[in-house]
Amino acid sequence: MPKISVVVPVYNAGDYLVPCLDSIIQQTYTNLEIILVNDGSTDGSAAVCERYRRQDSRIRLVHKPLGGGGVGSARNSALPLITGDYVLFVDNDDWLEPNHIEYLYHSLTETGSDIAIANFTEFIEERQAFHFHLQAEDYYQKIYTPEEWFAKEYDTQYCLSQCFTVPWCKLYKTSLFENIIYPWEEKVEDDYTTWKLYLLAERIVFSNISLYYHRKRSTSVTKTVDIPSVFPTKSIEERVTMLTLLGYDTSAELRAYRWRLQLHADYYLEKGMMREYQRCLQKIRLLEK
Incomplete structure (x- = not known):
């Protein structure tokens, strides 16, 4: 054994x-x-x-x-x-x-x-x-x-x-x-x-x-712990980069990324953390464009 x-x-x-x-x-x-x-x-x-x-x-x-x-x-x-x-x-x-x-x-x-x-x-x-x-x-x-x-x-x-x-x-x-x-x-x-x-x-x-x-x-x-820590975006950004380099399908990752960005934006707005909120909105806008 x-x-x-x-x-x-x-x-x-x-x-x-x-x-x-x-x-x-x-x-x-x-x-x-x-x-x-x-x-x-x-x-x-x-x-x-x-x-x-x-x-x-x-x-x-x-x-x-x-x-x-x-x-x-x-x-x-x-x-x-x-x-x-x-x-x-x-x-x-x-x-x-x-x-x-x-x-x-x-x-x-x-x-x-x-x-x-x-x-x-x-x-x-x-x-x-x-x-x-x-x-x-x-x-x-x-x-x-x-x-x-x-x-x-x-x-x-x-x-x-x-x-x-x-x-x-x-x-x-x-x-x-x-x-x-x-x-x-x-x-x-x-x-x-x-x-x-x-x-x-x-x-x-x-x-x-x-x-x-x-x-x-x-x-x-x-x-x-706070919502951004439970559902981090940084981890998905790293995964998307690696999976793309390996030739994997990242469509599910990108959908999850958009969902997490919106989750973070809602959290930061509620907490009055406007800089973090605006960073999320910027990324959401880039993805939508």
């Missing part, structure tokens, strides 16, 4: 950290290296990490200074430490089905892919309720080229658009991460990074099966 590295950025995870870590150490795939990056937690999460490190020899622990540097910085701290042949990410308030890693590993190796992706189920914390967007009859598995997978980027069926963007729910060949850096200066980093790993792959296998539980909270990053 090849070694698989599991990276968990930890910051003030509270009561959610224990079920998250339990779901990892109890995986049916056991040859794991579990890298916990405590990003300056002040709520007792550091003590929980230390307790688990003492209990399980597979766990490696990094403590960063108080205040932390954000989830992108935490992932960057973990990447040089990875010794596994494959790597996956888990958010510190989410949890896994017991066969999550084993399923992704077999999907990847049996199809000769570089990245294996599965779907997920949302858990709405405030309502203590699951939001199921998959039924058993929705299952399928399909192998994509990077260009074919990019065609699913804005597909809302089965939450494929979110599956495309997030770093979790995926098993990657570790070799793909050479020279990959997560932006530490951005509040939401995945929209800047995950797509680059797809372009580095040759084959991507997607399984429409829920093996990951994603906890939705009112205090999550995407619920508390």
Whole structure:
């Protein structure tokens, strides 16, 4: 069994950290290296990490200074430490089905892919309720080229658009991460990074099966940061440039770009940030012309 590295950025995870870590150490795939990056937690999460490190020899622990540097910085701290042949990410308030890693590993190796992706189920914390967007009859598995997978980027069926963007729910060949850096200066980093790993792959296998539980909270990053940070335009500008150079169809990206520009313009106008508002209008006008 090849070694698989599991990276968990930890910051003030509270009561959610224990079920998250339990779901990892109890995986049916056991040859794991579990890298916990405590990003300056002040709520007792550091003590929980230390307790688990003492209990399980597979766990490696990094403590960063108080205040932390954000989830992108935490992932960057973990990447040089990875010794596994494959790597996956888990958010510190989410949890896994017991066969999550084993399923992704077999999907990847049996199809000769570089990245294996599965779907997920949302858990709405405030309502203590699951939001199921998959039924058993929705299952399928399909192998994509990077260009074919990019065609699913804005597909809302089965939450494929979110599956495309997030770093979790995926098993990657570790070799793909050479020279990959997560932006530490951005509040939401995945929209800047995950797509680059797809372009580095040759084959991507997607399984429409829920093996990951994603906890939705009112205090999550995407619920508390500003709209321009959640839906950045800079990331699409970078993608359009790269995809155009590679000869990909960018029509979907351009539609998303226009939508985000208008979203930003509305936000800046409401906040009275007139310079930023006018910059958005200028780009919208150029695209319309």
